[in-house]
Amino acid sequence: MKALLAAILTLLVAAPAFAGDCILDNCADRQPLPEAQASPAGGFARGGGFGRGVWRGGGASGDFDFYVLSLSWSPSFCETTGSRRPSAQCVPGANPGFVVHGLWPQNDNGYPSQCSGDSDLPYSVLSRLGDLYPDPGLARHEWRQHGLCSGKPPAGYFADVRAARDSIVVPPALKAPQGDQRMAPLDIQRAFMAANPRLRAGMMAVTCRRGAFQEARFCLSKDLRNFVACPQVAREGCRGQSVVVPAGQ
Known part of the structure; x- marks a missing residue:
């Protein structure tokens, strides 16, 4: 009996965090994806995730309208999930700010x-x-889940990831904050729009989780040269009065 209990405890400790408790997709990279569910609008919705209706395996690779670049605020990840998953980004003093x-x-x-x-x-x-x-x-995980749908080989897709990341100017308030801040999601958007003159309302979303700033998501044309309007993505942003923007360690 003691041996059985010890084995069960080992499995529980070693099990990856449930996707619903995670900020980055890699928290679920060993979990089966939830099945697509029919939405009232006639498309498909992914259970428990960002509400962008999904067609798993559907459509030809390279057949899509635009890109969404999602930048995660690392201090929020480290405070909520990183402590349960050892990660170089959460080492005291590392604090990389935004990560892809x-x-x-x-x-x-x-x-x-x-x-x-x-x-x-x-x-x-x-x-x-x-x-x-x-x-x-x-x-x-990102290559399997999304990169294969870009229509490009791995080197080309990840070159686009780098180019997209480098195209975004991070506003001063979020470059190296000295302490935790409380900001309205709308003010985070306005800060990004001020730093990126071609960015307009309706071309990005700010997401949050458990009262903390989670991610900034930007809609970019397929050639990555322009921001584009994306009503469905923009609607998925958080609507709270304010969120905590932790500074990290």
Whole structure:
């Protein structure tokens, strides 16, 4: 009996965090994806996630309308989930600020996911992504889940991820905050719009979780040259009066 209890305890400790408790997709990179569910609007909605209707494996690779670049605020991740998942981004003093969550092919209504193709990410590409993603598991997951739908080979897709990340100017208030801040989601958007003159309302979303700033998501044209309007994505932003923007350690 003692041996059985010990085995059960070991499994519980080693089990990955449930996707609903995570900020970055890599918290669920070993979990099966929830099945798509029919939405009242006639599309599909992914259970418990960002409400961008999903067509898993549907559509030809490269057939989408625009990209969504999602930048995750690392201090929020480290305060809520990182303590349960050892990560270099959460080492005291590291505090990388924004890290790439993903560059997601998106349609005006819904998005493609898990498209056909070689899901293996070559080490020659993965080894050059350390400054983009907080861990290699997330990069692999993003390639399988979203990159395959870009219609590009791994090197080309991740070159686009880098170009998209580099195209966003982070506002001064979020570059190196000296302490926790409380900001309205709308004010976070306004700060990004002030720092990126071509960015307009309705072209991005600010997401939050448990009262904390989670991610900034930007809608970009397929050639990454322009911001584009994305009503469905913008509607998924948080609507709270204010959120905490933790400064990290």
